[in-house]
Amino acid sequence: MQAACSTFCRGSALQAFKPAQQQRQQRPALVVRASKVAEPAALPVKTLSGSDAGEASIALRVAEEDTATGLVHRYLTTVMRNARQGNASTLTRSEVRGGGRKPYKQKGSGNARRGTRRSPLMPGGGISFGPKPRDWSISMNKKEKKLALSTALQSAAADMIVCDDFSAMAEVKTKTLVSALAAMGVQEGEKVLLIVNEPNNTVYLSGRNVPTLAINTANAVQVYDVLNADRVIVEKAALAYLNEWFGGEQ
Amino acid sequence: MQRRASLLLSLARAWSGSAAASGLGSLSALPAPCSSSAAVSPVLEALQAAGRRWLTAGPVAQAAEREFITLNTLADNPGATHSVKRVGRGIGSGLGKTAGRGHKGQKARNGRKPRLGFEGGQTPLRLRVPLRGFHNPHGRWYRPLNLDTLQRWVQEGRLPTDRVITMKDLRDSNCVGRKMGWGVRLLGRGAGRFDSPVHLQVSGVSDSARAAIEKAGGSVTTVYYNQLGLRALLKPDWFAAKGRLLPRPARPPPKLEGRFDQVGELPPRTEITAAA
Numbered sequence: 001m002q003a004a005c006s007t008f009c010r011g012s013a014l015q016a017f018k019p020a021q022q023q024r025q026q027r028p029a030l031v032v033r034a035s036k037v038a039e040p041a042a043l044p045v046k047t048l049s050g051s052d053a054g055e056a057s058i059a060l061r062v063a064e065e066d067t068a069t070g071l072v073h074r075y076l077t078t079v080m081r082n083a084r085q086g087n088a089s090t091l092t093r094s095e096v097r098g099g100g101r102k103p104y105k106q107k108g109s110g111n112a113r114r115g116t117r118r119s120p121l122m123p124g125g126g127i128s129f130g131p132k133p134r135d136w137s138i139s140m141n142k143k144e145k146k147l148a149l150s151t152a153l154q155s156a157a158a159d160m161i162v163c164d165d166f167s168a169m170a171e172v173k174t175k176t177l178v179s180a181l182a183a184m185g186v187q188e189g190e191k192v193l194l195i196v197n198e199p200n201n202t203v204y205l206s207g208r209n210v211p212t213l214a215i216n217t218a219n220a221v222q223v224y225d226v227l228n229a230d231r232v233i234v235e236k237a238a239l240a241y242l243n244e245w246f247g248g249e250q
Numbered sequence: 251m252q253r254r255a256s257l258l259l260s261l262a263r264a265w266s267g268s269a270a271a272s273g274l275g276s277l278s279a280l281p282a283p284c285s286s287s288a289a290v291s292p293v294l295e296a297l298q299a300a301g302r303r304w305l306t307a308g309p310v311a312q313a314a315e316r317e318f319i320t321l322n323t324l325a326d327n328p329g330a331t332h333s334v335k336r337v338g339r340g341i342g343s344g345l346g347k348t349a350g351r352g353h354k355g356q357k358a359r360n361g362r363k364p365r366l367g368f369e370g371g372q373t374p375l376r377l378r379v380p381l382r383g384f385h386n387p388h389g390r391w392y393r394p395l396n397l398d399t400l401q402r403w404v405q406e407g408r409l410p411t412d413r414v415i416t417m418k419d420l421r422d423s424n425c426v427g428r429k430m431g432w433g434v435r436l437l438g439r440g441a442g443r444f445d446s447p448v449h450l451q452v453s454g455v456s457d458s459a460r461a462a463i464e465k466a467g468g469s470v471t472t473v474y475y476n477q478l479g480l481r482a483l484l485k486p487d488w489f490a491a492k493g494r495l496l497p498r499p500a501r502p503p504p505k506l507e508g509r510f511d512q513v514g515e516l517p518p519r520t521e522i523t524a525a526a
Contacts, residue, residue, distance in 0.1 A: 067327055069327075073324040227321045
């Protein structure tokens with residue numbers, strides 16, 4: 001199960017898989033004081049068959065209004081930059097093969113003076129300031145990153161639905177998963193983010209082939225998936241985890 | 251877009267501090283500002299009717315016009331980025347052809363500029379201005395420590411209060427840095443707020459600092475250490491590692507006689523005496 005779940009989270013970055021319990025025990029508390037707890041937003045709770053089962057609420061910490069969008073933007077660009085491989089490479093005039101000999105004499109030929117066959121002015125020549133393999137990664141404060149993800153989640157609360165645990169799924173069947181999501185209210189063609197509490201191989205394999213479905217674990221929600229999704233389905237236990245980790249008194 | 255608009259309000263209300271949550275209504279029916287349900291003045295009514303709430307409810311108003319966070323509305327904060335000046339890229343940019351260098355001359359050339367400080371042959375500033383002063387090889391300097399820093403350290407529990415605080419305690423707790431010249435001098439920034447009864451042994455103290463400490467019930471003793479003595483105070487292990495004994499404390503030179511309360515001891519005695 002561990003090998004299969006190493007690429008559990010669909011998204012731009014691959015993550016090393018750690019069992020959920022172990023990761024949560026080792027995580028230290030990260031207090032972000034420059035934030036406020038948002039007003040609780042009511043979320044509908046549905047069972048796996050789609051019937052209503054009450055209401056839940058999500059109240060996470062959010063950044064100040066005038067900087068919230070900028071913060072989430074910076075976090076998203078950081079994540080996407082860090083995912084870059086940085087393999088683009090070109091050859092400069094010194095690296096292109098050939099071009100050591102002066103093509104013709106300096107004066108008298110009637111053409112422009114040339115010292116090499118491979119100058120950037122000429123076809124077949126080197127590239128002047130082209131890309132070289134480089135590291136695109138940048139860092140961001142840990143507390144800022146946490147607050148950005150928390151703000152993004154809270155702003156997606158309008159599209160959130162809470163559901164029962166998917167651990168009851170017995171067989172790996174894409175049709176079952178998709179019909180369960182549709183019963184909960186996901187429309188045709190909507191992009192869905194499913195946040196589960198613990199990595200569940202059955203759910204993962206059932207949903208892997210659905211291009212508009214992304215599955216994240218609660219302790220590793222990816223901001224791109226949150227922003228990209230039209231709907232966010234959260235398991236009850238995952239919602240409790242989010243409320244505890246991102247909300248709460250600090 | 252009903253549900254998204256309503257969520258905007260919850261984000262906004264978190265910052266307005268309004269506890270009057272009248273449910274997740276539509277945008278056109280924003281709730282009343284955080285002040286209670288008292289009689290509403292005509293001015294307030296007019297403002298509400300105009301939809302401008304910034305005079306009454308703080309930042310709630312901006313929420314109504316702001317976009318919520320989606321991939322297509324993401325942008326960095328205004329002023330976070332600025333475009334780089336790129337020269338030599340055409341007429342329309344304003345920096346084409348000569349690229350901001352004017353026409354000809356040494357300054358327009360690639361890789362050739364006069365050296366720094368050269369003024370074209372005119373006597374440069376550094377030669378026009380007269381020399382001044384001399385360097386005193388016997389100068390002494392002290393590391394300043396203000397009362398506000400000291401207070402903060404004491405309140406955080408980083409300095410002992412049951413015994414006399416020496417300059418070694420100040421160094422070990424990182425209240426002062428590694429370079430302290432001939433010792434630590436206590437100065438009076440934050441004297442008005444100082445209220446911790448501490449007993450200190452430092453190299454110097456200003457009048458206002460001394461007054462503030464004694465008013466708070468503490469005491470300050472100025473002690474003299476020469477360079478070797480200060481090293482023995484701050485790093486006694488260095489001597490032990492070399493197999494040396496601690497040096498004997500030195501008297502101050504005649505010039506400094508009378509400027510210190512006592513000669514610093516090695517190792518220092520740190521019991522709080524009643525006289526202090």
